[in-house]
Amino acid sequence: MIPFYETTDNALRTFYTTKFNFPSHLHSHLELLYVKTGEIIVTIHGETKRLREGDFAVIFPNVIHSYNSETSDNQIESRILIAICGINLTGEFLKKVTRYYPGNPFITSGNLHENVIYAMEQLEIERRDGQDLSACAALLQLILARCIPVLDLIKNNDMPSYDLTGKIVTFVSEYFQEPLTLSILAEHLNVSKYHLSRIFSTKLNTSFNKYLNNIRLDYAITLMQLTDYSLTQISMDSGFESQRTFNRAFLEVFHLSPSEYRQNTKRTKS
Known part of the structure; x- marks a missing residue:
């Protein structure tokens, strides 16, 4: 969860x-x-x-x-x-x-x-x-x-100003629903994407893609629990480029498909 x-x-x-x-x-x-x-x-x-x-x-x-x-x-x-x-x-x-x-x-x-x-x-x-x-x-x-x-x-x-890690977190939290790549993030923060990759690895203990997917899946889970939106709409609203990408990321994290997760949620509520 x-x-x-x-x-x-x-x-x-x-x-x-x-x-x-x-x-x-x-x-x-x-x-x-x-x-x-x-x-x-x-x-x-x-x-x-x-x-x-x-x-x-x-x-x-x-x-x-x-x-x-x-x-x-x-x-x-x-x-x-x-x-x-x-x-x-x-x-x-x-x-x-x-x-x-x-x-x-x-x-x-x-x-x-x-x-x-x-x-x-x-x-x-x-x-x-x-x-x-x-x-x-x-x-x-x-x-x-x-x-x-x-x-x-x-x-x-x-409050002390955020370091580069804090700026990364803030930017991704604000723009995760939009097309976002490591290069876009690097350009916005005026640093090299290779330096950003090291920050994700050493400070956040993950990769950029996994971090971004976790943020998007977080939002998708909320929409699945609180709305009747279609899974296609949820994948788009969460920032995934396609439902196929959404399904693959969801399965990797939760070990079941979005449709299976939604059905399990409905059974739990009933």
Whole structure:
């Protein structure tokens, strides 16, 4: 399961996942992560931490972050609860969420208020039961009320400027739906494509094509779950040059075809 991107206007998405691996990315939503069991390695704005059972992470909008559960040395199967929330649900906390970022985005289990766990689980229930946005907003604001005092907020204008890796992530996140090649990216950033290839390999631990496909598949998954668009339309909207390319990339990552995935999703909902 992979998260969605800023081009979606859905107010709330929550899900449980057991293995959660995704390279550096950013979006315009507030993202919350709670480790129910097991552990996961999370990187937020360059700071990496291994989160264990009961730990919590808060990712403000437009902050680069990534996830890695494959390097976990814990034998217990991880169960991670993710909530991705539109900032329109943040109420009185809107200015803090949009004008600041957490200096300390991680909260250990011993410092996490019990209200946060309750509210996260209730958000998941609301999502399954039809998503009463008023109730979701109240639950999200309860989480923020308990978390913000320990996040050490820093003004956005004091945030260090992005290095080349950050600029890559930002550009791809904005233009993944358009025709995009390594040469186009290199020209935009005024660096050689060979240098960019090294950045993808050493900093993002992937290739340009795999990274771009992950971003596009992320968006496609969201459309498949939230709309009745045809698979052809979804492949085009996600930036794939053809449905054949989309099918091949999807099968490589999820080990089943897009149509099989959609059928499985429909059966799960019913």
